[in-house]
Amino acid sequence: MSKIFTNTTIVTVDPGNTVYYGAALVVDGDSIEAIGPTNDILTKYPDGEVVNCEGKVLFPGLINCHAHITATLNRGITEDFGFPPDLGLPIQTQSLLSDEELTIMALLGALEAIKSGTTTPVQNGAGIATYAQELAKTGLRWIFAESGRDAMTPPGWRPGEDVHEFSDDLRQEVLQRINDIFSEWHGAEDGLITCFPSAALTETSSPELLRSIRDMAEKHDVGYTIHLAQSRLEIESMMRLRGIRPAFYLYKNEFLGERLFAAHCRYVDPSEIALLGQTKSIITHQPAMAANRGVIPPIPALRAAGSPIAMGTDNNTQDMVEVMRIGLVTERIMRDDGKNPQPEDILRETTMGGAHAVRKTTEIGSLEVGKKADLLIVNALQPHLVPTTRIVSSFIHNGQPQDIESVMVNGEFVMRNHKVLTIDEAQIVREADAIGKRAWNEVIKRYPNAGFPTSVAPSSRNQSIQG
Numbered sequence: 001m002s003k004i005f006t007n008t009t010i011v012t013v014d015p016g017n018t019v020y021y022g023a024a025l026v027v028d029g030d031s032i033e034a035i036g037p038t039n040d041i042l043t044k045y046p047d048g049e050v051v052n053c054e055g056k057v058l059f060p061g062l063i064n065c066h067a068h069i070t071a072t073l074n075r076g077i078t079e080d081f082g083f084p085p086d087l088g089l090p091i092q093t094q095s096l097l098s099d100e101e102l103t104i105m106a107l108l109g110a111l112e113a114i115k116s117g118t119t120t121p122v123q124n125g126a127g128i129a130t131y132a133q134e135l136a137k138t139g140l141r142w143i144f145a146e147s148g149r150d151a152m153t154p155p156g157w158r159p160g161e162d163v164h165e166f167s168d169d170l171r172q173e174v175l176q177r178i179n180d181i182f183s184e185w186h187g188a189e190d191g192l193i194t195c196f197p198s199a200a201l202t203e204t205s206s207p208e209l210l211r212s213i214r215d216m217a218e219k220h221d222v223g224y225t226i227h228l229a230q231s232r233l234e235i236e237s238m239m240r241l242r243g244i245r246p247a248f249y250l251y252k253n254e255f256l257g258e259r260l261f262a263a264h265c266r267y268v269d270p271s272e273i274a275l276l277g278q279t280k281s282i283i284t285h286q287p288a289m290a291a292n293r294g295v296i297p298p299i300p301a302l303r304a305a306g307s308p309i310a311m312g313t314d315n316n317t318q319d320m321v322e323v324m325r326i327g328l329v330t331e332r333i334m335r336d337d338g339k340n341p342q343p344e345d346i347l348r349e350t351t352m353g354g355a356h357a358v359r360k361t362t363e364i365g366s367l368e369v370g371k372k373a374d375l376l377i378v379n380a381l382q383p384h385l386v387p388t389t390r391i392v393s394s395f396i397h398n399g400q401p402q403d404i405e406s407v408m409v410n411g412e413f414v415m416r417n418h419k420v421l422t423i424d425e426a427q428i429v430r431e432a433d434a435i436g437k438r439a440w441n442e443v444i445k446r447y448p449n450a451g452f453p454t455s456v457a458p459s460s461r462n463q464s465i466q467g
């Protein structure tokens with residue numbers, strides 16, 4: 001039976017940024033069947049399940065183009081020690097987790113994503129197969145961007161440090177792993193899951209790896225991604241070892257272009273900005289994490305040069321509501337301009353911009369007839385949102401994830417009236433808290449001389465961690 005949301009405000013993000021009032025939206029199967037005045041719609045569709053949305057607002061689902069959901073493990077730690085984090089530990093704490101524990105941390109990220117309005121997350125990482133099955137059950141429209149490197153790096157190597165050697169064997173292993181995830185998951189769950197190949201970092205990618213990743217994306221007609229210019233170390237290392245800046249290294253190896261969405265671009269110089277714009281390379285901007293790192297990427301210049309912009313969270317948190325707000329205020333600070341961007345601009349880059357990056361503009365990114373029913377129901381009758389004179393502005397400036405009552409993906413609720421239907425929230429939160437405390441205590445205990453700069457809460461349960 002179709003579902004009919006009535007008496008509601010609909011923020012469409014269509015080409016004219018239309019907002020409908022007192023309107024109704026009909027979902028039939030996985031798609032939006034009709035939008036119109038409530039009375040007209042009820043006359044035309046007398047048989048659907050009516051959901052009265054008076055006082056509510058429908059928004060398109062948010063698209064997070066750059067997430068590392070298992071990095072929820074680092075919450076409360078790596079936000080505060082720069083990039084790459086200056087923690088003195090010779091290993092990644094994540095390496096202490098069992099597959100089951102890693103899956104719990106992934107589900108924690110997915111849970112936060114749902115509760116803060118993401119309907120399409122791009123999970124970027126190596127070894128997604130470990131927890132892919134559980135992510136598939138969340139009902140989200142996933143992009144699995146399986147990522148890899150063919151650099152030989154010593155233990156304790158941190159992103160941006162010099163890389164001197166690359167390995168054919170490692171490259172074959174990466175390409176095999178990406179092929180495997182395509183075979184198993186590309187198009188799975190009725191098309192809800194899409195796979196993208198990804199090179200991890202410029203400094204850990206040989207020219208051969210870059211070309212293979214791009215070729216694979218072309219073969220499957222999908223996009224591909226990489227981290228680009230995320231730290232000063234990266235720029236310095238590329239200049240030292242290759243004699244060119246990172247974006248020029250990618251250009252030289254035919255990696256830039258319309259299929260690419262490059263994460264961060266925090267330290268690109270004017271020549272790189274022009275190159276990225278000319279090649280129409282897409283930039284995914286993670287303003288909340290960038291702000292934590294003390295940097296505002298040159299988004300206005302990248303946009304003006306011709307690069308489409310999409311938005312993402314990066315590590316630790318998956319809250320796209322916060323991403324939109326920080327994206328708006330940091331760009332205004334950078335431009336010294338209290339009028340630009342407008343909230344509608346930021347919302348567009350977080351919805352249609354994301355849809356463009358994941359190459360699904362005909363399916364998602366706006367609430368229009370014929371598109372997939374990926375939407376949020378926001379309760380606008382809140383002390384921090386009324387008067388709802390200009391709801392997009394109210395929500396971007398003042399909105400909270402808790403205002404999102406329900407989330408629908410592909411015509412199915414994944415959260416309804418604040419209850420996440422596809423993940424056991426209480427259990428995952430409890431377990432993730434225990435896993436995080438145990439892992440961080442274990443790593444500090446193993447490396448007491450590392451100079452770890454802060455103290456952490458004790459383990460809440462005494463279970464073992466696999467090493």
Ligand SMILES: [Zn+2]
Binds near residue numbers: 066
């Ligand atoms: Zn990242």
